[in-house]
Amino acid sequence: MRRTPHLSAASLRGRRDLAALGGRVAFLAPLAALVVFQQVVYPAPMGIVLNGALVGGRIALIALGIALVYRANRIVNFSQGDLGALPATLGVMLVVAWGWSYWLGLVAGLITAVLLGVLVESLIIRRFFEAPRLVLTVATIGLSQLLAGAGLFLPRAFGNSSFGTRLPQPFDARWVFGGTTFNANDIFTMMVVPVCLVALALFLRRSMIGVAIVAAAERSDRAFTLGIPVKRLHTVVWVVASVLAFLAMFLRAGAVGLPIGQVLAPTFLVQALAAAVFGRFEQFTTIAAAAIGLGVVDQAMTFQAGNRPSDNDAVLFGIVLLGLLVTRRAKSSSRVDSDASATWQAIRETRPVPLEMRRLPEVMAGRLGLWTLIGAFVLTLPAWLSTSRINLATIIVIFGIVAASLVVLTGWGGQVSLGHMAFVGVGAAVGGALTDRWGWDLALAGMVAGAVGAVAAVVVGYPALRRGGLTLAVSTLAFGLFASSYLLNRTIFPDQLPGRRIDRGTILGIPLASETAMFYATLAVLVLALLMVVGLRRSRTGRVLIAIRENERAVRAFGVDATRTSLASFALSGFLAAVAGSLYVHQQTGLASEPYLPQRSLELFTMVVIGGLGSLPGALLGATYVHGVDFFLPLEWQFLATGVGLLLVLLVFPAGFGGVLADLRDGALRKVAARRGLIVPSLLADVRVDEEAPDEPPDETVLTEAAERAEHTATRAEPVAAAGARRAAAGDDGRADPEPVDDTVEVRS
Structure with missing residues (x-):
């Protein structure tokens, strides 16, 4: 029989003191690890x-x-x-x-x-x-x-x-x-x-x-x-x-x-x-x-x-990724980490048109007329704009694609990306090299560039998911610095990057030499990107993505692989950003590192927030606002005007331009509902009912009718709730929804 060795009080006290000492000096672990790395890889005198x-x-x-x-x-x-x-x-x-x-x-x-x-x-x-x-x-x-x-x-x-x-x-x-x-x-x-x-x-x-x-x-x-x-x-x-x-x-x-x-x-x-x-x-x-x-x-x-200074940026990026990989999320989340999810609870997302009002004639006519007006305005821009203005419109369309990718990652996924222009730069380098050095068509080159951007987004995003919180902001910002100073550096990759001056080439065999052709090509890609993003939001993956943003712990408790869904959003966001980059390098007819600096990524993030996180129309308006300021104001005033303009927009419109559009639309829908005598709960169009005088007893007939209506409502809701429970147990993604219960109430005089 093995006997447990007896530990004296002095030994126990010594172990406790040693553990306490280890806890006190644990903060030196990052310093010690970095100094050891420096001494082994980059030895230098003690003065350095x-x-x-x-x-x-x-x-x-x-x-x-x-x-x-x-x-x-x-x-x-x-x-x-x-x-x-x-x-x-x-x-x-x-x-x-x-x-x-x-x-x-x-x-x-x-x-x-x-x-x-x-x-x-x-x-x-x-x-x-x-x-x-x-x-x-x-x-x-x-x-x-x-x-x-x-x-x-x-x-x-x-x-x-x-x-x-x-x-x-x-x-x-x-x-x-x-x-x-x-x-x-x-x-x-x-x-x-x-x-x-x-x-x-x-x-x-x-x-x-x-x-x-x-x-x-x-x-x-x-x-x-x-x-x-x-x-x-x-x-x-x-x-x-x-x-x-x-x-x-x-x-x-x-x-x-x-x-x-x-x-x-x-x-x-x-x-x-x-x-x-x-x-x-x-x-x-x-x-x-x-x-x-x-x-x-x-x-x-x-x-x-x-x-080279770019080598320092590359090593810094590697240290950030390695540090995120080896320092995983704490087992007992701190108050700081737990508040990370609360950051997104107040982010406003534009609601769709209420189901009970979608088929109303005036609503359908209004939506059709609005989209027709927007489509006619955008499609006829080259007919009444100068060449320089068409060039600006093309840039806004390209950055609209980038903004849509950031809405997926930040607005819906709840992940802050502050180096998103780096993925645009990766797409520009790959897409431009394939067309300039290999003679590929821009459509195929853009798809390959998008795939490379998706892989890069997953590589950068996965270590941040292990730690949670705002670590993605740091890893993407470090990647933005690494991409602009190292990956896009011609002295390091002289034969791999596209030239400073390249031809625009063709897309699906259509020449892109003119500004008008380039505008329509980027507009078509923007439409496809918006269809992809809208399709994602309406799918099960999109709903899970929103749920992860709101409460990741609850999603994991239901057995959902939150990491895989988040990485899917990273991949789609990186894909769209890289595709936009492949268009941008051809629109600019050359590759330079200045448009992909980390400062540009901060401006891009600002652009999306001004438009309104979670709102695709707002993101497009944000792109128009930011790049319109860059185009129309003198250079020495742009630096100051964007800061003041951003603060004013956030103070006046906290939900961004997308929130303003949603409020205008909801106001019009409330007027339609009031004219038709409808109560739409999702629009908060409550109707005040005057209370009876307290000294007057309630009508017995009224109480009887109210009880019958309540019993009928409960009987009607029971099979619907049972069907919902069966669908949830079967893992249905909700695409084939049961026939909705019409909660529209007719107001009678």
Whole structure:
């Protein structure tokens, strides 16, 4: 008989202490893994490693601000870098243009950062307090464009428009370590970043305001009932995030300068978001460690002989995918993860015309007349537009296909894709190469390009599904950076990519040399794409996709393979985006990397939200709005106008243009129902019934008739409910619905 070894109290206590120590240092796992990877694959002197840690420390300040805002508002703040760049620009201009001392510029920028955080939260963010979280997330994209535009015009007030040089040294110091020379700006970064990290930890754990912020982030509704001023706490959060972003940008200005127009490089943003994802947006120590590790790897790669910036982007994309694969979803989902599904519950989807009104003559005539008018308008555009305007119309049609693909993935699937233009770029590269180098017809080349785009979407999307939440946003943004800088780089693939100038070729044997022919070809593809998307929405897969968006746990509880359905939406979305890319490269008669940069993906996402998620007509209107602004406004005003325009549209029309169209249609249907004396429950056209006086007894005849009607309704509903239960047990997808019960009530005088 085997005896269990006896463990002394000291041994048990030692094991508990060891487990506690392991839990305390677990946050160093991302840093340790990234440093080991760097030492094995990209060895570098310790001075380069330390310099990478400084770069990662500045990234950590940005990432912690993103995580702090996410915990408070449940959004990803894409304006985090620009939130600190504007006061940093002011501080730099005071030092460079007006000759202020380094410390006065630092204090002035710090005060400006505090004021900016208060103004942004009170004037913009608080306006979206009850809006869907995704709408507020997109509002931060518009805020980013607004702040960047302000930073673009700010130097003109000082009479200086170029100050890309570094800030002067705050003090006289120089230190050589590991073959690398560190100046006073670097030494100051070594002091400021640890102080900021420790101060943030003490603020959140020891101060009353910090504890209240953490508690309100966990249960904001409970905090309201307890009388905690949640909105004031959100103001404090945005102030702290603004200060962290300012310090990161000001320290960066001393190290590498602060260029105008692109304050926060895409690589910097992707690294900050990746670090936030690795820490699940709530583990601040893990976020800081991951950011430092990413900075070490980036600087070690830059140190290698013959290294290209595109190589850094490729490795960063690989690290993001690998990190998502090895860090699976937590067994016990946190409050942050559980709120991810709530992001979509308020997203409005356009309802179809009520069943009881579809056959009414005036409704049928109205729909037929509207579609006839739209069709006649679109088909006759080449007859009364100039060549340049036809070119713009073709671009809008192509981006309408891309918008439809994003409606499937984001509006219906509930997955945020911030690098969708990368799939368009993949389709452009494949489709353009097949027609330019192999002489294929555009129809066949577009199908092959769509298949490649579908595979790419599945590869990028699968690791994000394992983690859930907003991880797809980070993986697609990293893929967008990788595709624009590496996959579409002619120096890396000189013989595989299509040329800078290509012929438009033919589609199904029809030449596409003229703008009119190109317009009609893209219009035909748009019609086919819309038919595919509408067919998906009406199918069982479409209904399951909506159910996954609303409550994935409930769908899995019914035995539905949610992962397979989500991957199907990824594949269809990537297919349509790549097909649009194959059309776009021929419409542009050449391939360039600029249209597929990550910034363009953010604009694309903005376009769909402006139109209204879940609304295909709204997505087309959003494409018209965004690209119309790009075409008609001067270049120097586009950057500012899109940010202001986006915020105004979201403030006035939270449901987007698609919601406005739905409201207009429902208003017309209510008038038809009122004229015919119909009550349509789906239109909320309730009819008020005056109550009888309390002193008058109810008519016994009325009560008898009401009881008979209730009994008849219950008897009639029983077989319908039984049939529905049999269909659900048999796994019927619902295509052959039973004859609907007419719930239309005739109002009698």
